[in-house]
Amino acid sequence: MPTLSTADLESSLGGLDLNVPLPQFDAANVLDNPLDICRSYLAEILCSLIECDPTVAYNSIQPSNNLENGDLVIILPRLCPGAKVNELGFDLQKKFPPCPLFGLPFLDGVHLRIMLMPETLPRLLLPFISDRKEAYGCDLNIGLNDSLLPESGRKRLVIEFSSPTITKDFEGKHLRSTIIGACISKMHQIMGWDVTKINYLGDWGKPIGLLGVGFEKFGSEEALQVDPIGHLLQVNHKITEEFAPEEAEHKRIRDEKGDTAELENQGLYAERNAFFKKMEDKNEEAFAFSKRVRDLNINYYTQLYARLGISFDEYSGESQVSEDTMNEIEKLLKDKGICEEKDGALLIDLRKHGMKSGAGIIRDRSSGSSTYLLRDLAAVLERSRKFEFEKMIFVVAADHNVHFSRVCKILELLDMPGLANKVQHVNFSEVSKMKEKLGAEYQPNEIIDQCQLAMLESLKAEEEKAQLLGDLGEAAKRMGINALLAQELSARRGNEHPFDISGMTSFKPGTGPDLQYWYAKLCSILKQQPGNAKLSTEDYDSLAEEDHANLLRVLAQYPDVTHAAYRSLEPATIMAYLVSVTEQLAFCFEEAKNNVTPAEAALYEATRQVLENGMSLLGLTPAVQVGQDL
Template identity: 60%
Template sequence: MSTSTITELETLLAELGLKTPIPQFPAADVLRKPLDIARCYLADVFSEISESDVENAYHSINGPNNIPMGDLAVVLPKLVHGADANVLAFELMQKFPAESPLFLLPFPEGVHLLIMFRPQTLPRLFLPYINDRKESYGRDAVLGLLDPSSPDSGRKKLVIEFSSPNIASEFQGKHLRSTILGAFICNLYESMGWDVTKLNYLGDWGKPIGLLGVGWEKFGSEELFQADPAGHLLEINHKINDLFVPEQVASKKARDDKKDSAEIESQGLFAERNAFFKRMEEGDEAALAFWKRVRDNGIQNYTRFYNRLNVSFDEYSGESQVSPETMTEVEQILKSKDICEESGGAWIVDLKKHGGRAGVAIIRDRAGSTTYLLRDLAAVLERHKKYAFDSMIYVVASDHNTHFSRLFKILELMDMSDLANKLQHVSFNAASQLSEKVGHGEYTLDGILDKCQSAVEESLQGNPERATLLEVAKGTSDLGVAALLAQELSARRASDHGFDVSRMTSFEPGTGLDLQYWYARVCDSIKILSNGASSSDNDVAALEDEDEANLLRSLVQYPEVTHLAYKTLEPAGVMVYLFNITAQLCSYFEAGRDIPKSADLPLYEATRVVLESGLKLLGIKPLAG
């Protein structure tokens, strides 16, 4: 029986012995979140037996912290304010309907009353629910509607900026982490119905390009560039930066000693760098020709790498693409509102004078050149005009926290609070072992994926049975990417996490290869059973032992997991959830079910639906033998 509409769902619920229509609550979405069905009926029961407000009863019901201990948890102090939890728990247990077709009798744990689904009802309700929805299970397109009450209202627009390396220097670990996290957030918003535009905002302008230009004039070789463009530019970058570091140290020391650093920065490589960038801003043909070569080479190099990661962008933008007219517009607004002031030849915003905490922001330096902040302010205005976005997310490491605080505050000072409120900085820890490795030794832009792939091949050679199931010849490179993504997305954004290639490319629980193996094994079992077979109601009713019930109860939680990820933009919760599913599969098969039986088919199908959806959400290409 289908459960795709309210009418169909209520018909099934009535057959299971539940009263219909389903109790109504504004926060409930029974067609997309199966636990909301249970919340509605449970709130109706607890409102009656505790004599509390029905809405309050609904909002006192949480998901479980530990699925084997319960499917739902009622927070007793929230249900009845000021009540003694122990006394209230006893009273409610006494009054709870013993013959509920959906729930077993509740049991207390601290300030919670835990409730479990009745095993006989569990598969009859939730297996059809999951398998009817297939790839839409766990998604919620209503969240992306301009008007949730009107499907024809159009979709909300998200612009998301991520990866965004600086083309004048090497691709760093923080850029790789931004790429992986940003792609996940794109997938997440698209699964929730948003219209997503993916931007790679390259650091392709400014004084770092000026310094690289000086390096090219000193160390550049046309022959070496033609042989290895990216490698030669990186070599030049290292050489010129080695020469520049002592001058930077001297300038910083002067500032630390409360002295004027202007004299130091008016000579040497400081002066040469500033002069080259000034030539770029003034349209010097030779300087712009060099810049264009660097930019084109960078985009070509990065695009190839992103393709290996299965990541794509709708637009390669960059600081160079921001129009001078828009920057002038920003400056005029700042000056007309007395937000910007001159200081030592530079134009600054002293945010402390305007209630901010982010110190002094430089809009145009004393050489008259534009700054990254000015270009970013102008970029926001241009993007809003171009895309009319409802939200814009920057996925950038935490070392840019001050920059974004300044950006948002200055927009507010420009009387653009509505625009500033649409912006969000999703930060992450820039100091991880990944950041320490990328760009060094073997861990170059492509080298890190090559190393993952070769480690996967070694791992598969030691696991011939799993290698056969995964059809290695077709998917080794994808397995290497899966290993990397699973390790990075398992860590919370603020985490300073480890980076162990040998561990991430093993079949240990909690790795990308283990996820792919169990997905492939489920698909293989479905193939064995699917030769024209179909399950009957009696088959579904047989799914009642503990291992089967625990697996299905976990599958029911999937929409809760995706909705929480949508709120927090943390991928780690999705990874932990999927690892829990595979751990249950391992237990399930070890309990003697290595030979699938026909009654298992609906459960395998539901498991495949959830694993495949979760993998795709994380950017991991599901592989099956």
């Protein structure tokens, strides 16, 4: 655990010829973020040069998005609204006092850019990272109910992700939801939130009714014992294929504004609806079938997620929503005049309430059964009562945007605006090439199997790099999963990306294997020269060389990066940052001598720690069994 106290920090800063005590700013977290120390001193300088509110001065200082453009940026219009930017910038440049932390600022349009002093940075940063270790990049204060009162307890996040439909294939969007959702969970955990992870299965409704009909026609108990999920998928594919002509005819009649009631009362439509109605009525046989299918899927998926290093606190699902809660929601809707009956269905015409999304159906017209919308409304209400959360996140593909906007709008109409404001839909592009690459009727475990096989071949082709990674078989298992996770997390949520097994398992920059290689390389170096030696003044001075200094500047950014990723819920921010670390590390190794100095070892240990923290946040396993030494 970190041991650095404010007193310890100020003692260290005094040794760097900085004024102590540290300048105090409410937004600064100097025990967790070294750049906040720099921002605090810089804001104090600004306040000494011009008449400025301290909070405004601090908030005008932003991180740079490019090392060539400095480490910190003062946004002049934000510092002094209405001032003449050029005059203000030149005046600040002229008056800027000497400070061990900063070089002289330079003006760039509306920005005044600041470089950290390469002579001071290693003395500040290396002990800081060494003290924080795995906590570097965390900020547990954010998740407190009251940041000034640690005993006030932590905020509660309920996050729902993965959520496959148990009658259907595990699609690319379910994989992305699983991986992105797990990462967003960790983002909140390192920021101090109390996180409950829920997998809300699509385990109810007419699709289960159709599977029940299909199992009566095509099911085999023997085949179910041998391969439960594979057999259920085969049955579902057969019955879905048989049902397809009726579905197409139903769509044709509906599109022509005709009456679909006659079609729904015969054939597979009627059989499906009847089976589902039995499930809702708790018919012993039908309900037992649905529960059995659910239990088989939970057992299967639990093992799948374990391979990915992901777990859930609760397996919920549509079948678990209380009928009483659904009836409560329905009664509220009726009492407030929000819903209406139309063509036998109970629905909400959301156009009457300012939305363009049309009707939200609460009860199906043919059977009166509950709908996905009603069950989700009830699920939100039940979770708010059970967990008393401050925030609930749904990590679901963008094809559900309309659905979640309806959920929030209806909660507002039910006079629950506070609850509606706590619900957040984190979406992502549902476009995936996974099915094209894996073929039809694949099972989820095959995704991982193929990645691990491809990783083994990649390791065989990269003998020099593979030597650092220990036993090839074990390395391929671990790195195949890392490759898959890294690919899914490298693309921003809204972007489409290819499902490229060959590309993801290569050692190209930006891949999981490349990150693993650099981590293993650092471990191998540090095995020979540990990075925990006490450094002399001369040792620190040697790190002022450009490539070493630039690597330190990148490492200093990590807490800012984790905060930015937490605010935007974009895992790709972390992935891009880790790539920048390895890119800068490569420059250091280009100039490396045969023998690693104690100062370089300390720098490499700090780099290893930051890579480990970032990879762990993404769900990648950084640990390696270091093979041949360098």
